[in-house]
Amino acid sequence: xxxxxxxxxxxxxxxxxxxxxxxxxxxxxxxxxxxxxxxxxxxxxxxxxxxxxxxxxxxxxxxxxxxxxxxxxxxxxxxxxxxxxxxxxxxxxxxxxxxxxxxxxxxxxxxxxxxxxxxxxxxxxxxxxxxxxxxxxxxxxxxxxxxxxxxxxxxxxxxxxxxxxxxxxxxxxxxxxxxxxxxxxxxxxxxxxxxxxxxxxxxxxxxxxxxxxxxxxxxxxxxxxxxxxxxxxxxxxxxxxxxxxxxxxxxxxxxxxxxxxxxxxxxxxxxxxxxxxxxxxxxxxxxxxxxxxxxxxxxxxxxxxxxxxxxxxxxxxxxxxxxxxxxxxxxxxxxxxxxxxxxxxxxxxxxxxxxxxxxxxxxxxxxxxxxxxxxxxxxxxxxxxxxxxxxxxxxxxxxxxxxxxxxxxxxxxxxxxxxxxxxxxxxxxxxxxxxxxxxxxxxxxxxxxxxxxxxxxxxxxxxxxxxxxxxxxxxxxxxxxxxxxxxxxxxxxxxxxxxxxxxxxxxxxxxxxxxxxxxxxxxxxx
Amino acid sequence: xxxxxxxxxxxxxxxxxxxxxxxxxxxxxxxxxxxxxxxxxxxxxxxxxxxxxxxxxxxxxxxxxxxxxxxxxxxxxxxxxxxxxxxxxxxxxxxxxxxxxxxxxxxxxxxxxxxxxxxxxxxxxxxxxxxxxxxxxxxxxxxxxxxxxxxxxxxxxxxxxxxxxxxxxxxxxxxxxxxxxxxxxxxxxxxxxxxxxxxxxxxxxxxxxxxxxxxxxxxxxxxxxxxxxxxxxxxxxxxxxxxxxxxxxxxxxxxxxxxxxxxxxxxxxxxxxxxxxxxxxxxxxxxxxxxxxxxxxxxxxxxxxxxxxxxxxxxxxxxxxxxxxxxxxxxxxxxxxxxxxxxxxxxxxxxxxxxxxxxxxxxxxxxxxxxxxxxxxxx
Ligand SMILES: Nc1ncnc2c1ncn2[C@@H]1O[C@H](COP(=O)(O)OP(=O)(O)OP(=O)(O)O)[C@@H](O)[C@H]1O
Ligand SMILES: [Mg+2]
Numbered sequence: 001x002x003x004x005x006x007x008x009x010x011x012x013x014x015x016x017x018x019x020x021x022x023x024x025x026x027x028x029x030x031x032x033x034x035x036x037x038x039x040x041x042x043x044x045x046x047x048x049x050x051x052x053x054x055x056x057x058x059x060x061x062x063x064x065x066x067x068x069x070x071x072x073x074x075x076x077x078x079x080x081x082x083x084x085x086x087x088x089x090x091x092x093x094x095x096x097x098x099x100x101x102x103x104x105x106x107x108x109x110x111x112x113x114x115x116x117x118x119x120x121x122x123x124x125x126x127x128x129x130x131x132x133x134x135x136x137x138x139x140x141x142x143x144x145x146x147x148x149x150x151x152x153x154x155x156x157x158x159x160x161x162x163x164x165x166x167x168x169x170x171x172x173x174x175x176x177x178x179x180x181x182x183x184x185x186x187x188x189x190x191x192x193x194x195x196x197x198x199x200x201x202x203x204x205x206x207x208x209x210x211x212x213x214x215x216x217x218x219x220x221x222x223x224x225x226x227x228x229x230x231x232x233x234x235x236x237x238x239x240x241x242x243x244x245x246x247x248x249x250x251x252x253x254x255x256x257x258x259x260x261x262x263x264x265x266x267x268x269x270x271x272x273x274x275x276x277x278x279x280x281x282x283x284x285x286x287x288x289x290x291x292x293x294x295x296x297x298x299x300x301x302x303x304x305x306x307x308x309x310x311x312x313x314x315x316x317x318x319x320x321x322x323x324x325x326x327x328x329x330x331x332x333x334x335x336x337x338x339x340x341x342x343x344x345x346x347x348x349x350x351x352x353x354x355x356x357x358x359x360x361x362x363x364x365x366x367x368x369x370x371x372x373x374x375x376x377x378x379x380x381x382x383x384x385x386x387x388x389x390x391x392x393x394x395x396x397x398x399x400x401x402x403x404x405x406x407x408x409x410x411x412x413x414x415x416x417x418x419x420x421x422x423x424x425x426x427x428x429x430x431x432x433x434x435x436x437x438x439x440x441x442x443x444x445x446x447x448x449x450x451x452x453x454x455x456x457x458x459x460x461x462x463x464x465x466x467x468x469x470x471x472x473x474x475x476x477x478x479x480x481x482x483x484x485x486x487x488x489x490x491x492x493x494x495x496x497x498x499x500x501x502x503x504x505x506x507x508x509x510x511x512x513x514x515x516x517x518x519x520x521x522x523x524x525x526x
Numbered sequence: 527x528x529x530x531x532x533x534x535x536x537x538x539x540x541x542x543x544x545x546x547x548x549x550x551x552x553x554x555x556x557x558x559x560x561x562x563x564x565x566x567x568x569x570x571x572x573x574x575x576x577x578x579x580x581x582x583x584x585x586x587x588x589x590x591x592x593x594x595x596x597x598x599x600x601x602x603x604x605x606x607x608x609x610x611x612x613x614x615x616x617x618x619x620x621x622x623x624x625x626x627x628x629x630x631x632x633x634x635x636x637x638x639x640x641x642x643x644x645x646x647x648x649x650x651x652x653x654x655x656x657x658x659x660x661x662x663x664x665x666x667x668x669x670x671x672x673x674x675x676x677x678x679x680x681x682x683x684x685x686x687x688x689x690x691x692x693x694x695x696x697x698x699x700x701x702x703x704x705x706x707x708x709x710x711x712x713x714x715x716x717x718x719x720x721x722x723x724x725x726x727x728x729x730x731x732x733x734x735x736x737x738x739x740x741x742x743x744x745x746x747x748x749x750x751x752x753x754x755x756x757x758x759x760x761x762x763x764x765x766x767x768x769x770x771x772x773x774x775x776x777x778x779x780x781x782x783x784x785x786x787x788x789x790x791x792x793x794x795x796x797x798x799x800x801x802x803x804x805x806x807x808x809x810x811x812x813x814x815x816x817x818x819x820x821x822x823x824x825x826x827x828x829x830x831x832x833x834x835x836x837x838x839x840x841x842x843x844x845x846x847x848x849x850x851x852x853x854x855x856x857x858x859x860x861x862x863x864x865x866x867x868x869x870x871x872x873x874x875x876x877x878x879x880x881x882x883x884x885x886x887x888x889x890x891x892x893x894x895x896x897x898x899x900x901x902x903x904x905x
Contacts, residue, residue, distance in 0.1 A: 329768060349771030358769070366769035369762045380759060381770035383752055392751050 025087065026051040026184055026215040027072065027103075032081035034067055036423060038415030041067040042078070043239040049184075049232070051086075054206055054216045056226040056247075059236035060260045060455035061427025062413040065219045066108075068236070069186050072217075073105040074098035085184070104182030106173045108189040108426065108453070112161045119144060119157035122176045147178050152208045166315040167198035171205060178214075185209065187218040189426075191225060192452050195314050195481050196516055203229045221427075221455050223252040235259055260457040273306035274491050278340070279475030280326075280444050285334035287321050288499075295321045296332065297499040303444070308466070308476040310490030310507065312483070314519050318499035319479045320361060323446050326477070327351060327358055339443060353384045355443035359433055359450050361479070363426075367433045370422035374414065375403040377421050378436055385440050406435035411461060426453040434462055438469060445469070448479045463489060483512045497521045550822070550832070553871035557864040564859055570852050578850060583843035586726035593722070593730050595838035597737045597795045600831060602816030604744050605788035607825035609674075611748060612761040612781045618663060618678025619789040620813025621685030626656035627793030628689050628708065631804035632696045634797075635709035644715035645798050649736075652790040659685065660786020661779065668775035674782070682813075693804070700805055707805030717798040731795035740788060741827040757781060789813065818865050824872070837861065 027049040034042040041064045049055045057065050070076040072083065074092030083090050085101050092098045095105070112121045123140045141157050148155045153171045161169065170190060177185060191199045206216055206229065220226050226233060227247045235243040235258045243258050250258075280303040288294030296318045303309045313319055324330035328348040335344050343351055352358065358381065360366035368377050378399050379388045387398040403417045410431045414424055421429060430453055437445060450466070451459040466489065470476060480486050486493060487507045495503040495518045503518045562572045582588055602619060609616035630652035639647060663681060666672040697706035719729025748754035760767040760777050768774055792812055797804065819837055823829030844857035 327769070347771065347773060348768070349773070352771050360769055365763070365765045367766065369759055369766050371762050372759075376755070379755060380766065383755065383771065389752050392753070394750055394752060394755055396750070 024051040025049070026053075026085070027217070028084040028087075029068070029072065030082045030084070032068065032071060032078045032083075034064075034071060034076060034078050038419065038423075040239050042071070045081070045236070045239070045241050047234055047241060049215060049217055051215050052210055052213055053231040054210055054218065054229055056230035056233045057217065057219045057236060058221070058223065058226055058233060058255065058259055061431070061453075061458055062425035063236045063259075063455075064239040065236055066188055066425065069105065069188055069217070069219065072098070073103060073186055075105075099180050099182065102181060102183040103186065104177030104180060104184070105186040106170070106177060106188065106190060108192060112169060112172060114162040115160065117158055117160055118155060118164070118172050118175075121161055121172060122157070122179050144175065144179065147175055151178070151205065151212060153205055165198075166193050167201060170194070170198075170202060174205070174209075178209075183213070184215045185217070187216065189219050189221065189453060191220055191222055192449075193315055193481060195519060196483055196512065197520065198314070199225060221453065221459075223255050223456065227252060227255070256456050260455060272491060273471045273473075275305045275307075275473070277305040279303050279305045279307070279338070280477065281335075281337040282326065283335045283337075285322065285325055285332055285336070287318075287325060287330065287332045293498075295499050296325065299334070299496075299499075299501055301494060301501065303475040303477060305443075305473045305475055306470055307491045308470055308478050308489055310478045310480065310486040310493045311496050312480075312486050312493055312515050312519055313496035315481060317496050319448070319496055321499070322496070323358075323361070323448055323477075323479065326446060327356065349383065352381055355441070357437035357440075357442035357445040357447075359437050359445070359447045361448035361452075363429055363433055368421045368429060371420055373420055374407070374412075374417040374424075374432060375400045377432065378403040378406065380436075382436065382440065387440075402439065406432060406439065410435035410465075411458060427455055427458060430454050431458055431462070434465070438465055442469075442474065445474055445476045447476055449481065450478070451480075451482070451485060459485075483515055487512065487515070495519055549871040549875040550829075550868050552875075553867040554836070554864060556867045556871070557860055560863045560867075561856065561860045565852075565856065568853075568856075570856075575847070575850070575852055575856075578846055579843040582846040583839050586723045587728055588842050589723045590726050590728040590730055591842045592835065592838040593734060594795065594799075595841055596831075596834040597731050597734045598792055598812060599815055599819055599834040599837055600737045601740060601788060601792045601795075602812050603819035603823060603830045603834060604740055604816075604827065605785050605792065606813070606816040606820040607823070607827075607830060608744065608748075608785045608788060609781060610761075610820060610825045612757045612777065613764070614667075614778065614781055614785070615675045616660060616663070616678055616782065616785045616789075617675055617817070618660060618681045618685075618813070619785070619792070619816050620811060621678070621682035622656040622659045622786045622789035623792040623813055624689055624808060624810065625659050625685045626652040626790035627797055627808055628692060628804045629655045630790070630794070631708040631711065631797055632692070634711040634715045635803065638712050638714055641714045644712070645717050648711070648715055648798065649791065649794055652794055653787040654790070656790025657783045657787040660782045660789065664779040664782025667782075668778045674778075693806070697805075700803065705805045705807065707801075707803040709803065711798070711802045715798065716802060717795075719799055729799075731799040733795040733799055736791065736794065740791065741831060744827045753780070792816075818861070821865055822868050836864070 025048055027047070029045060029047040032042050032045040033040070045064070045068060047068070057068070059065050067076060071078050074095045074097050077093070083092070085103065090097075090101055092101070113124070116124070119137065119141055122144055144155065144157045147153070153175055155168065155171055155175050161172065164172070174185065190202060194202060203225070210216060227250070230247045233245045233247055233255070234241055235245065235255070237259060245255065245258070282299060282301050285296055285299040286294060287296040299322060301309065311319060311322070321330060325332035326336060328346060328351050335342060337343065338351070338354055338356065341354075343354065346354070364370060369380060379394065382388050387395065387402045389395050400417060406412065407414060407417060412424070412428050412431045412435065414428060421432070424432065430451070434450055447466075451462050454462065466476065478486065478490055487510065490507045493505040493507050493510065493515070494501045495505070495515070497519065498521070502521065505515060505518070558576070562576070565572045565575055583592065602623065605619045606616060630648045633651045634644065634648035637647070638644065659681060660678070663674045663677040666677050667674050693706065693708070696708050698709050699705070700707045717732040719732055720734075722730040748758060756767065756772045756777055759770065760772055760774055764774055793804075793808060796808070801808075815837065819830055819833040822833035822836070823831070840857050840861055844854040847854045847856065
């Protein structure tokens, strides 16, 4: 729609100008440039967001989306360029400045305190005072109720955050931002952790917000949902805006091509490589004491060599606990056997040594040491692998060479292997982890959301790697919120609900709708 | 800005390039300015005082004293730094050192062995006692989750009491004074000093080489071994370490044992090189000096060496101030200001460097910038 300057030529092919009325501009970024050592994250970016629009930003991993949003939210200072909010130029030094200008941001990783209530979480940092000292909970509760009702968020202020699911947590994050008076909302990959029906709910909420005049900017790698909800789409490639497109006039495939110049991947994998050799046998896995609610309740499953077992479920139903129990990170009752050998009492290191690869769901907390260079991160979790160590000693040269190999094979976009892991974009960090965990010919791969936050091109590449390894006999326990990925990649599907496996499906015949309803526990009562 | 201030403070994040040099130099200059102001405010001649200190501090006799003090400080700071690198705050180095020196002195005085074995035995005993005392805190943390800060502080107090009791049991009067001390160590157990500094008959501790070796060992252990990798990983992110199969509880115990073992060495240069007996005049508080020097040196063996030398220089040259009717406490103020300003200077330099680096990158990319932009536009 707003096709000015050098962008004019290229947007014509992709967009049809629908400029009928001149509407108000909420945010205008002009010529934004941001450099990090070795990379230009944003190069002369221009972006115009209309008031009351849902504006999507898409682009491959490391394209500079998060950086741009952090600049708009005052977390990063641009090297060049101008930010205009509601027409007037602004300079943000801290997120506090952005908040005062009516801008709020929800980060991809939620930042709520588990052991506080929704109310406490929302007011944290901007507590209402009564007579200058005492906290005015009543006023806060009233205001939260008002906001929740006004936008149809359906948030109960008095429940503990640890007791609510991810979908609700997301709404609490949004409410927290609205509570601080935001009229412009930035959401960085808000749907990455949600299952389809939660995504639908979120989009309904977003539409509600927009009707009240709030402007939303969101980043997503799921192009279908972008096309469904966005009023305008900006495509960023290699740090610069390459197109402004009208969602009504493009297909997901065209959008993907604009982003990466490659086709949309399909996770289809029908020819079976399942053998009858058991790779992993889990029997009666239970976490939680007798009597109280168990986070994991008598879980039994088998994975054969060459088989991918998918676990479907709404986040927070025991997936994380299941994975950590198999990895030996969390104590549990029951037995675990790997390739015929009982490993129940083994330490995490011994399990990894025996050939279990592990892609954790939270890459920042569990997958990487952000303050260490890439090659040291290659060693992490593989402290006994030949390429990394010689006896007691670190094999610096070997680890570095193998890191270089991963960077090339998995297309990790980085200026080098000596940069800190924190300098990589989210998707590139994920690629590094996947590459590392697929190294050393693992027998079993525990993959929690292996392509979360990864762009469509990289997703296809990771799926290819998984398929090749599977054909060579790798057993995979796949946990994912992406139903297409689950159905397309798995040989068999089980559904987890409140810590128990409640249903199973053949992915060849199941529909996303059936899976979706089983995941919410609908099958249980029936 | 993604590393936290604490990470940088405790040396878990590397500071590379000129930052690691410029920051402490600026900080010391700044500390000099503050000290001058304090001197001026208290009515002392600024320039005269400083030149007197430098003159006195650079005399051969002072140089020997500086080297000897620095040896002790260096060992102490390394013991503290090892814990810091893993996020463990071993505040108990002081108690570990005193108890270790006492027991080692008693054992050394009670036995006679052929020359090389006698001092080795004493050193081993000291390391074992230091390790055991620190190990209590390690085990408490690993099994009961007791904060090592609390437990090591309490162990310090217990060490003082226990030390006084043991000394009373084992002590004999020290010849030529009213003091009591452990029976003197025979000549076979002593480590002869070295005449390193020409112009002074005073000898440098022979165990200065032990300190150098411990410094090298510290570097090798942390940077080239699996154990060191696990230790640094735990210090930087405990959650990631656990998920990667590091047995964090065991690491806590090992790290405390090693830190305590190193603490045990602190008293050895003095015991085997000068006093030959543990008595009440063994300097208390060395463990706390070690904390300050570890911070000064960013928990890095080379940085700590400079920190230890500087600290020792200030201590020694303070002695002259009394003669000039200037309170030697001025030096304590200076040491405090140095630590604070080094911490601040590192932080400022780090920030300045990030900005400068980005500017440099942008200059280098300025020429190339137009090309990829066109590339993007045609795609
Ligand atoms: N703090 C930093 N220091 C150095 N480089 C950085 C830093 N933050 C981001 N970068 C670099 O800037 C570029 C853009 O990163 P950004 O996080 O904005 O990408 P993104 O579009 O959000 O990608 P993703 O989809 O993977 O999240 C990347 O090349 C990244 O390596
Ligand atoms: Mg991002």
